[in-house]
Amino acid sequence: MFFPFLAATIVGAGAVKLGAMSTMVSVLSLALQGLPSKLIARQLSLSHRTVEHHRSRLLEKLGVGSMAELLRLNHRQLLEGRHPPPPGST
Numbered sequence: 001m002f003f004p005f006l007a008a009t010i011v012g013a014g015a016v017k018l019g020a021m022s023t024m025v026s027v028l029s030l031a032l033q034g035l036p037s038k039l040i041a042r043q044l045s046l047s048h049r050t051v052e053h054h055r056s057r058l059l060e061k062l063g064v065g066s067m068a069e070l071l072r073l074n075h076r077q078l079l080e081g082r083h084p085p086p087p088g089s090t
Contacts, residue, residue: 023044023046023054024054024057024058026044027040027044027051027054027055027058028054028058028070030043030044031055031058031067032067032070032071032074037051037052037055038051055067058070
């Protein structure tokens, strides 16, 4: 899956420290692949509560109410050509 629109929106949504941004994007990527928070936490060596906090902040920053809505938003952006396809997919 490819989420440059979402990552760019997170960056543009407000000042986020670089380390936190990297973690938020990692959480976003894994969450949208369908992984539960506990597994994301293990993979990223974070607490479950930290992952839940990042997920909550992501939804808030992007103005959506659920991860499903977030996935639809990204898919719509791809279909409308608002950001390029992932490298190697053309």
